Amino acid sequence: MLPALVLRTLRSANLRCIAKFMWNFGVKGTLSVERFKRRLKRGDYFPPFLYISIINSCNLRCQGCWVDVEADRSTIDLKAMNRLIDDAKAHGNSFFGILGGEPFMHPELLDILEAHPDCYFQVFTNGQFITEKTATRLRRLGNVTPLISIEGSEVVSNQRRGKPNVLNRTLRGLDNALNAKLLTGVATSVCQSNIDDLLTEEWLQKLIDYGAHYVWYHTFRPVGPDPNAQLALRPDQLVRVREFITTMRAKMPIAMIDAYYDHNGTALCPMSTGVSHHISPYGDIEPCPILQFGKDSIHDERGIFETIRSSEFLKDFREVSAEATRGCVVLERPDLVKNLVEKHGAKDTTARGSAVRELDNMTPRFSQWLPGREVPEKHWLYRWSKWYAFNDFGAYPQKMSVAEEKVKELEETL
Known part of the structure; x- marks a missing residue:
């Protein structure tokens, strides 16, 4: 698998x-994780990776979009x-996820990438919005990978x-990106309407034949x-x-x-482990993209x-999220999220102003944490990479028996 992937790339x-x-992601990204680990050891904190929604506008209207x-x-x-990235770079960061809305609708996106x-x-x-001209400029820059979302068949x-x-x-x-020889990925939000189509070896082979790299x-x-x-x-899914x-x-x-x-x-949860936080199009610093509350700003x-x-x-x-669950605190404990928001007087960072009401309307449900159903990595490279750079970094308590029981109750309820 690995030699074939390297050769194909x-x-x-x-x-x-x-x-x-x-260099920018592999070597420098590794060094940023090392700095993160050293900061944690001395009780200091700054995430090695930041995800930034640079615009709220989008040309699509996706189901479930927040x-x-x-x-x-x-x-x-x-x-x-530039101010944000320069400050993060000064403390060892080199990787940034750019989100929206649709980032390519931002009039200065390419200038931002070029500046760093x-x-x-x-x-x-x-x-x-990835035209041939845009893809050519991205290739000249070299420091960007488009991750293009595909949600299933045409219907x-x-x-x-x-x-x-x-x-x-x-x-x-996707064609324009691959024809320009960009390192290009395809993302899918797996749900009931596409799991049978996209969670298949045939779909992966189609992407490989198409030229996608990840x-x-x-x-x-x-x-x-x-x-x-x-x-x-569902949990079984x-x-x-x-x-x-x-x-x-591994295949x-x-x-x-x-x-x-x-x-x-x-x-x-990357938020609970401290690996990343999110910045909204309004400059608010949020725990993660779906937790739309904040007290702090990039300004x-x-x-x-x-x-x-x-x-x-x-x-x-x-800390509170890590004590409550190894999964998604929003899905499992919307009540806890609301308590934290009220405790700190955090503001609703949405334009619609209904984030608290949305929490009230949520029915608690299971997320990725399904105790007893763990599936370890099979390939040595992924296993080593996650052991080194994508683990819980000691964020979670060693014993979480009460939280485990609560998760199992959610499974049975839903």
Whole structure:
């Protein structure tokens, strides 16, 4: 699997893009994790990875989307992004996830990427704005990988994304990215309407034949103003996703990403472990993208490092969430989220202003933490990588028997 993946990548991707990935993300990303570990040992904190929603606007209307895509456009401009990234770089960070809305609708996106050749960016996109001209400029930069979301067949894509002809327009963007020899990934939010189509070896082979270099399977989260809970996966399906990913990682020549498990298959939450936090299009610093509450802002004169480092709200959120569950605190304990918001006087960071009411309307449900159903990594490289750079970093208590019982009750209830 690994030799075939390396050979395929060397043949299909631009060498500058590969070099930027290996140095800016591979080497420097590893060093940023090392700094993170050292900070934790001395009781200090700043995440090695930041995810930044630079715009709220989007051309699609996806089921279950929590972003205020129909509100007046709000963006984080070039000046603010440069200040944020420069401060994070000064403390060892080199990787940034760029989200939206649709990031390619941001008029200064390419200028932001160009301003930081010493960083690596992953842009979460529907791909429909990746023209040949845009892809060519991205190749010149070399420090960016587009992660293009595909939600299923043409019929399912139209239904999931809320617009007609979605799949064809997305595939054109994917074509442009791959023809420009960009390191390119495909993301899927696995749900009831696409699990049987996209969680297959045939689908992975189609992506390999297409030229994609990696895939990211993440599971649908029923949150936001219109959560579409009927699309959420059952516990047995969550285990099925995990089994599929670990098996295919050891078999297929395509890299595979997931963000909810360590090397032993034990569930974790990147927010609770401290690996990442999220920044909204309004500049609010949030625990994670679906936790739309905040006390802090990137516009604080202290800068992003000191603001996050000294945030009692974020610290309390990480610690209390880790004590309550190894899964998703929003899905399992919306009551706890509300308590934390009220305790700290955090504001609703949405434009719609209904985030607290949405918590009240949620029915607690299971998430990725299913005690007793852990599926360890099968391939040595993924196992080692997660052991080193994507574990719980000691965030969770050694014994969580009460929390485990609560999770099992949620399984039985739903």
